[in-house]
Amino acid sequence: MSTTHTARHARAPQEAGSAYQPIDGRLLDVEDLHVEFHTDDGIARAINGVNFTLDAGETLAILGESGSGKSVTAQAIMGILDMPPAKIPQGSVRYCGQELLTMPEDQRRHVRGPEISMIFQDALSSLNPVFPVGWQIAEMFRQHRGMNKSDSLEQAVRLMERVAIPGAKSRVKAFPHQFSGGMRQRIMIAMAIALDPAVLIADEPTTALDVTVQAQIMGLLAELQQERQMGLILITHDLGVVADVADRIAVMYAGRIVEQADVYELYRKPAHPYTKGLLDSIPRLDQKGETLSAIGGLPPNLLRIPPGCSFNPRCRYAQDVCRQDRPELLEVAPGRLSACHFSQEVLHG
């Protein structure tokens, strides 16, 4: 996907009057985002200073092991964290230049869905089993666009056709259990794009699907992204799945982005030992449950993140400085960011 700055020109006419317009193509600015969970055992520091941007027409993959903070980052952007136990002690999330973290809920409701939409990690189980799928898609138009029953159902059929559900017209009244996993995921995508959002966050959109269906779903997301010039955030623990679709990859570890780069550059030459470990694990991606297993050890307990670089207990490059000073995410080559005291050695070694 090439990055373009045609902004929202390709969006549906009903969105032309949106109160939000990207500034120089920029949709999202996430700066120094922190999220912590106040638990009985102490404070779990799930997000520890995340920074990234997303432009119209761009696909950013957020990659990391389980527990690295991918979903919490998405939930913070969507404004759906339960607070408490969650708290956002510092940081900023701007959408088209407007701060979301302090935006009143009645205003934010108009962002969540019509502007920034999300496909949830447990999407396959989040369809309501007792309502027909068409009715559930149509509900988006009734709620947000005030459409009547027959118009909203007509829109639902059009969307089901767009996400390539065969026989959409005759299946609009079918129930979720009458669809395969891949088709249910298409229905979730249809619901997420129903209001023509400028930003779509897809949290592990293919995890529960077999490899062929995974490829079809990624292909569909890529098509929709190009067609609508959406900013797409693809969350995954599986480097193989996003490689063909993403423009940039942000690698997360213990609630921080430790490397960010153009997909091709990152594959060619990682600048962070953690990314290098992830790439080394790629040959095992075809073995279910074995992804990312080439790196020894476990991610840190978020109640007690080690001082210095949080990756140091697992890093074969670690030196004394790594146990004392936390490396900042810095530009280590044009367009390349890495948070490692020895980025140059990793990059050129």
Ligand SMILES: Nc1ncnc2c1ncn2[C@@H]1O[C@H](COP(=O)(O)OP(=O)(O)OP(=O)(O)O)[C@@H](O)[C@H]1O
């Ligand atoms: N409500 C909560 N209370 C306490 N801790 C939480 C809560 N929600 C999330 N966390 C913690 O925050 C950390 C980050 O969670 P998150 O769901 O973002 O991980 P993830 O990167 O999406 O992982 P996965 O790949 O398994 O989906 C985890 O350690 C998780 O246990």
Ligand code: SF4
């Ligand atoms: S800062 Fe040190 S411990 Fe952290 S990734 Fe770099 S070399 Fe490894």
Ligand SMILES: [Mg+2]
């Ligand atoms: Mg998750």
